[in-house]
Amino acid sequence: MIGADNNELEQLIQNDKFIRWVIAPDASSDQYWHSWQNEYYSRKELVEEAKQIVLSIYRSEAANTVNPTDDIIRQSWQKINNQTQNPEVSKPVRTFRWYKYAAAAAVIIAVAITWVKLGSAIAPVNQTVPEPQTVQTKSEIVISNSESRDKIINLPDGSRIILAKSSAITYNRLFNNDTREIFLSGEAFFEVAKDATRPFYVYSGNVVTKVLGTSFRIVSDSKTDKVTVAVKTGKVTVFRKNKEQEDKDKYILKPSEQLVFENVKTNPLKQIVANKALIENNLPAVTQFDFESASLPSILEALSKHYSVEIVNSNSRPEPCLVTASLSDGSLYDKLNFLHKVTGIEYYVKNQVIYVDSKECK
Amino acid sequence: MRKGMAWEKRVDSSSELWRNFCNGDKEAFADLYQIYARPLFSYGYRISDNENQVKDAIQDLFVELWKSRENLDQAVNVKSYLFKSLRYKLIRQGKFSTVYTSEELMDQFMNNEQSVESVISEKEAHRERTAQVRLALETLSARQQEAISLKFYHGFTNEEIASIMAVNYQSATNILHRALLSLRKHFTCAATTSFLGFFCFLDFF
Numbered sequence: 008m009i010g011a012d013n014n015e016l017e018q019l020i021q022n023d024k025f026i027r028w029v030i031a032p033d034a035s036s037d038q039y040w041h042s043w044q045n046e047y048y049s050r051k052e053l054v055e056e057a058k059q060i061v062l063s064i065y066r067s068e069a070a071n072t073v074n075p076t077d078d079i080i081r082q083s084w085q086k087i088n089n090q091t092q093n094p095e096v097s098k099p100v101r102t103f104r105w106y107k108y109a110a111a112a113a114v115i116i117a118v119a120i121t122w123v124k125l126g127s128a129i130a131p132v133n134q135t136v137p138e139p140q141t142v143q144t145k146s147e148i149v150i151s152n153s154e155s156r157d158k159i160i161n162l163p164d165g166s167r168i169i170l171a172k173s174s175a176i177t178y179n180r181l182f183n184n185d186t187r188e189i190f191l192s193g194e195a196f197f198e199v200a201k202d203a204t205r206p207f208y209v210y211s212g213n214v215v216t217k218v219l220g221t222s223f224r225i226v227s228d229s230k231t232d233k234v235t236v237a238v239k240t241g242k243v244t245v246f247r248k249n250k251e252q253e254d255k256d257k258y259i260l261k262p263s264e265q266l267v268f269e270n271v272k273t274n275p276l277k278q279i280v281a282n283k284a285l286i287e288n289n290l291p292a293v294t295q296f297d298f299e300s301a302s303l304p305s306i307l308e309a310l311s312k313h314y315s316v317e318i319v320n321s322n323s324r325p326e327p328c329l330v331t332a333s334l335s336d337g338s339l340y341d342k343l344n345f346l347h348k349v350t351g352i353e354y355y356v357k358n359q360v361i362y363v364d365s366k367e368c369k
Numbered sequence: 370m371r372k373g374m375a376w377e378k379r380v381d382s383s384s385e386l387w388r389n390f391c392n393g394d395k396e397a398f399a400d401l402y403q404i405y406a407r408p409l410f411s412y413g414y415r416i417s418d419n420e421n422q423v424k425d426a427i428q429d430l431f432v433e434l435w436k437s438r439e440n441l442d443q444a445v446n447v448k449s450y451l452f453k454s455l456r457y458k459l460i461r462q463g464k465f466s467t468v469y470t471s472e473e474l475m476d477q478f479m480n481n482e483q484s485v486e487s488v489i490s491e492k493e494a495h496r497e498r499t500a501q502v503r504l505a506l507e508t509l510s511a512r513q514q515e516a517i518s519l520k521f522y523h524g525f526t527n528e529e530i531a532s533i534m535a536v537n538y539q540s541a542t543n544i545l546h547r548a549l550l551s552l553r554k555h556f557t558c559a560a561t562t563s564f565l566g567f568f569c570f571l572d573f574f
Contacts, residue, residue, distance in 0.1 A: 017546075017549065017550070017553075020549060020553075021527075021542075021545060021546065021549060023520075023526045023527070026520065026521060026524070027524065030521075030524070031524075060552075060553070061521065063501075063502045064502055064506075064517065064521045064552070065521050065522060066502075067502040067503035067506060068506075068517070068518050068521055068522035069522065070503065071503060071506065072411045072414075072415070072518070072522060073411060073414040073415075074407065074410070074411055075406070075407060075410035075411070075414075079410065079424060080406050080407065080410070083406065083424055083427060083428050084399070084402055084406070086428050087402065087428055087431045087432055087435075088399075090428075090432045091395070091398070091431075091432055091435040091436070184407075358386065358400055358404075359400075359403075
């Protein structure tokens with residue numbers, strides 16, 4: 008089964024560049040390893056086998072790794088933040104880049120309310136009111152809807168949300184973590200893009216809703232702690248947040264079913280959705296980006312606006328780079344990958360900002 | 370893209386943040402926390418099974434970093450420095466220090482093929498390769514497992530692993546080499562065991 012190439016295989020699976028290519032390929036490593044394996048006929052098989060080994064180790068490590076919950080990350084930061092407030096350091100530290108957060112004071116107030124609610128749900132034993140956030144990191148984005156009509160939000164993974172009035176969501180701006188997590192205060196309809204490798208969680212009050220790709224609505228009332236989860240398509244798993252294990256006391260909902268938690272204590276009630284309006288998908292057709300001889304900056308601006316992310320076009324060339332493309336399917340990252348393939352631009356993620364290097368644009 | 374923080378391009382990405390943080394930029398400090406908290410927790414849970422201890426250690430680590438920011442090396446390899454500091458903290462707090470003292474002995478003991486065989490046959494049901502690798506991983510010594518995780522999950526180079534685990538470069542390479550050898554053995558074995566029986570070892574030796 009394995010012959011003289013044993014040594015080569017051993018070397019390959021210990022090669023850091025090779026591992027990085029297998030786990031997180033990019034254009035330049037793709038090119039390098041493809042041409043490397045094309046040098047000799049026998050290398051194709053070698054690379055394939057090495058790849059399988061590296062991948063299976065990575066996967067099993069990933070499956071074996073315990074990840075901290077967002078709550079723990081947040082709580083820990085609050086503690087760290089509290090202990091590192093030294094007033095003597097009064098250098099003009101940029102605590103908050105106001106201009107980056109499009110909406111002004113209203114949003115900030117919404118943050119505070121959401122967090123207080125979440126905070127109390129997280130730590131029922133430790134009834135300290137979380138202190139107002141003095142530093143908000145750029146990684147979290149809060150979108151609230153104070154208008155009288157619904158607001159549509161496009162997430163970078165291609166999922167879409169209809170946020171009802173007086174509601175707010177919080178999520179990781181680039182939405183590129185191993186799990187997709189949304190904190191909801193109020194009411195929203197979710198149309199979740201399929202991604203079996205990254206489950207999508209919605210935290211509302213003390214109820215957690217987990218899906219892979221489906222559509223559903225959540226109505227949560229922070230005053231009464233009542234939470235309703237109503238499913239339109241697909242399968243949805245719902246469980247209480249304070250349950251350590253999601254396997255325990257979880258409820259699986261099918262289309263047209265709903266689960267109603269009247270309050271924090273009593274068991275929820277599973278029913279057929281009576282109010283069909285709850286599971287009406289009022290989302291418009293998926294936005295189609297048709298660009299004809301459009302300049303790259305204008306395309307990036309359109310994407311940046313659509314997905315509420317910051318995209319910086321660095322290293323642009325003096326002569327314009329015109330692109331004709333139709334971008335409709337998939338996530339923001341699918342679109343960027345497509346642009347990469349078509350135009351040769353590179354992009355990378357740093358400090359919650361997507362940097363695009365367009366010097367190779369053609 | 371999808372691999373979370375562990376595999377982001379970290380060429381330079383943190384060094385600028387780190388420098389800003391050393392110069393007192395609280396926002397840069399918050400960003401560093403956001404970038405590294407997750408992998409640090411995951412790594413900490415691997416070393417210690419006491420989640421509170423890991424939480425405390427990470428909080429202490431960051432508070433200490435902030436307090437000593439003016440004296441820190443501005444040109445440090447940020448990620449491996451943080452991992453190394455966390456590891457040192459957890460191990461210094463006792464109980465784990467003994468796990469790793471006689472590494473060689475441990476590795477030899479744990480590489481006992483017999484035990485692997487029985488583990489695999491016991492859990493024949495795990496057909497999937499990932500499950501098999503995981504089983505094989507469990508037969509490695511704690512130190513080998515740690516090195517494998519740092520390399521294949523957290524994306525560190527051998528040099529960085531040596532620094533984190535406080536051993537020299539050659540030892541780190543040896544640990545990994547032996548771990549992989551042992552893993553590969555189980556692989557082939559597990560893949561062929563159903564019809565080749567005990568011949569599976571012959572593929573390698």
